[in-house]
Amino acid sequence: MKLSILEQSPVLSGMNAHDALKQTTELAQWADKLGYHRFWVAEHHSTDSLAGSTPEVLAAHLAGKTENIRIGTGGILLPHYSAYKVAETFRVLETLHPGRIDLGVGRAPGGKPNVNLALNKNKFPSVEDYPAKISELMAYLHGEDPQGMGISATPHGNSSPPIWMLGSSGTSARLAADIGASYSFAHFINGHGGTKAMERYLNYFNASIQQQEPKGNVSVFAVCAETDEQAEYLAASLDLAILKIEQGKQIRRFPTPDEALNYSYSMFEEERIQENRSRIIVGSPDKVKMELESLAESYFVDEVIINTIVTPFEARLKSYELLAKAFQLTPRST
Template identity: 35%
Template sequence: MSKALKDIPISVLDLSPVVEGGTVSDSLRNTLDLAQHAEKWGYNRYWLAEHHNMTGIASSATSVVIGHVAAGTSHIRVGSGGIMLPNHSPLVIAEHFGTLESLFPGRIDLGLGRAPGTDQLTAQALRRDRRSDGSDFPEQLAELQEYFKPASESQMRVKAVPGQGLNIPIWLLGSSGFSAQLSAQLGLPFSFASHFSPNNTMTALNMYRRYFKPSDVLEKPYAMLGLNVIAADTDREAERLATSMQQQFLNLIRNTPGKLKAPVDNMDELWTDFEKASLQQQLGSSIVGSPETIKVKLEQFIEETEADELMINAQIYDHKARLRSYEIVSQLFK
């Protein structure tokens, strides 16, 4: 039996977009403002993403921005969607999130990915050791988990302070089957990036659910799906707002990333037929429209995927329009 919208928790994925004509300071102020509104509207968690060397994303120092958001809110869960673990020492991440959990008890999530979140040259600058290409992600994850365990005689001599003994939920993020399989094997919650990898969604979900092994942290599979949702009072206005997201992805496939652009009236003036087809495939799960249109498409998406939770991404140029989009979506789940 399909779940009703009111039975599905909804959360926010914020890339802290830096818009053309705006500054990083503007973006971070907007992030906190959106988080405060999301908390008021009943969103479950608020995640920020690690990206580097991208002028259109302000959340590269993800742990710092999480602290900023958590300090400015009172009860919404705040976390990473995600921390790209191969970019970091597991000890440093344990200390960062141990600090966050100590400051904001019971409110911090640690979502982890194994992609660089950037180009290869920047990844080398971050990681220094060129051998660190993400292939050792399971070993890094195991080391990180060890730092969070309660103190014991058999534990490593190096301790995460703060961090040791703290209960910080770890999620694995993915856009393919690798993290789905690892999440299942370890009995961890899984978050899939349907917002940019829709064609792999069902394969990854089926793998996760089929091979899931209960653990101390989770008795049964729990899958949260990232989803682009852009809502406005009319279909036409929502479709226009969505052209900012389309331009962003167009610039990515052209290898010319930049700040989030203002919406346009006609994307056919900007993309080729081939680029349009590529973007429609990559953004195929995106839901754009009026409240009525959004409701129908969300119900279809939940019926098809049986998602346990949705994480809404909305790359919208105008901050007030972005707030309105998240408000519309929240009202559909009540």
């Protein structure tokens, strides 16, 4: 089974955005050495606790700092942007790093509602245009002129970055199938209904200029440590952070485990934390490995993308290292 990483560039307690992006770079290099398959970076706007607002820029930086691992976006929020401009951006990336670039796209706003207005000249983007934009993007990436304007997305090349459609619902799964893109389900966002969404994608997939067969993966929060007890301690900070975000409270930094354990939870909040554990896998290497394999099997995929947010940063590195060893990934010399 392939293991990959989704990185949101979290700003940990006592750190700033510069630290977060520096840690993202170090993590990508670490993942490359450990043998992870791909490394995706997310797009979040006006969010103090997450430093990655321009994944295409960050992906370019990371591709230049790594040697073998696939680098991509998880994802570009396409309704905000011109399909032609996105295609040219990723044609440049593919030309610089042929065969190593993934173009993950989504349709979420990526932040507060007003982010939509700021990115779209004080107008809300049309969600109805999203399917057409995906088709247009795929055409431009493969040298076509979908609008008949006598133009092409340059630079031209012998390979094109694959489009991965990111989603957390059956609607996105069916769209990915109709268009013939790869599909990634965000189990870390929605811990329910994902297997049916993936099944819908696999059953209704149409061949496209990009690929002839369906290709899917699933992303999930995971926290791994030497023991179950240590992993539970580290995961407490993620539990609290998710709870606060759900409550609409903007966190400036991700809390430490001690801050989380000293927090006074209401009965409702404790119940909500347990519910949120449906999208988090926590434990020792053997436990997490078993649950990741079970998750992949339930989704009918051979790749899981892991998102680990714990404090301190060294614990994040260790979590990914323990899983690489548990899955016997082949280390690379970089």
